[in-house]
Amino acid sequence: MSTDCSKAPNLKSGEGFRSIDPEEISGRERYQLLTSLVVPRPIGWISTWGSGDTPNLAPFSYFSALSHAPILVGVSIGHRSNGPKDTLINIRNRLAFCANVVTASQLEAMNLTSAEVDAAVDEFGLAGLKAESSSRVDAPYVGGCPAVLECLLEKEVVLGSAPNTLVIGRVVGVRLDASLPLMKGTSEVDPEALLPVGRLSGVGYAMPGDVRKIARPG
Numbered sequence: 563m564s565t566d567c568s569k570a571p572n573l574k575s576g577e578g579f580r581s582i583d584p585e586e587i588s589g590r591e592r593y594q595l596l597t598s599l600v601v602p603r604p605i606g607w608i609s610t611w612g613s614g615d616t617p618n619l620a621p622f623s624y625f626s627a628l629s630h631a632p633i634l635v636g637v638s639i640g641h642r643s644n645g646p647k648d649t650l651i652n653i654r655n656r657l658a659f660c661a662n663v664v665t666a667s668q669l670e671a672m673n674l675t676s677a678e679v680d681a682a683v684d685e686f687g688l689a690g691l692k693a694e695s696s697s698r699v700d701a702p703y704v705g706g707c708p709a710v711l712e713c714l715l716e717k718e719v720v721l722g723s724a725p726n727t728l729v730i731g732r733v734v735g736v737r738l739d740a741s742l743p744l745m746k747g748t749s750e751v752d753p754e755a756l757l758p759v760g761r762l763s764g765v766g767y768a769m770p771g772d773v774r775k776i777a778r779p780g
């Protein structure tokens with residue numbers, strides 16, 4: 563993999579830095595810059611019901627926590643040239659989705675579920691996963707996934723002309739594997755037990771390695 567950015571088109575060099583105007587670079591370059599600088603990104607592994615109750619599963623790393631009162635999460639879904647991705651279609655139809663936390667042992671399975679396949683294809687099956695029904699929302703979740711956020715569609719926001727749609731979900735339930743340890747006296751899940759996967763740029767991923775704890779000042 564080349565790391566010589568000086569050869570990238572339209573990246574102007576200045577006095578010891580490169581000044582980049584997003585308006586002057588291509589969409590591909592904007593994507594590469596953004597996704598290599600906002601890192602690591604959590605992955606929302608989004609599960610929904612499609613038509614005929616076909617389970618649908620796909621990873622999204624334009625995904626983040628937005629608020630905790632109420633608990634809101636956001637996932638930004640790009641559109642294909644022929645229309646919205648299945649995940650967005652399904653969320654609109656059922657007004658619900660589950661955001662499964664991708665953990666180290668699920669990395670390969672997560673990757674398999676990103677295949678651009680027909681809506682009739684069950685990505686759970688492609689990746690050897692079991693779709694379980696959420697009891698709180700009209701969506702499946704990944705059987706065996708240690709942490710799942712069960713969400714109702716709160717709001718959709720159209721983002722630019724890429725086009726991308728930001729789906730905001732209200733978390734109405736959290737499923738946690740009983741064996742997951744919480745940090746002493748808190749509701750914080752121990753990251754070294756959960757081993758969540760973060761996305762870097764391209765096909766790179768990161769897992770907690772050197773976890774450091776630093777007390778806040780004051």
Ligand SMILES: Cc1cc2nc3c(=O)[nH]c(=O)nc-3n(C[C@H](O)[C@H](O)[C@H](O)COP(=O)(O)O)c2cc1C
Pocket residue numbers: 605618619620621622623624625638639640641647648649650672673675676677678679761
């Ligand atoms: C790690 C990873 C992160 C991804 N993040 C996004 C994303 O944030 N937004 C998006 O539109 N597609 C993203 N994709 C691509 C989708 O997973 C892919 O288009 C998938 O086929 C969509 O499935 P669907 O049509 O069933 O919704 C990502 C793929 C991978 C492997």
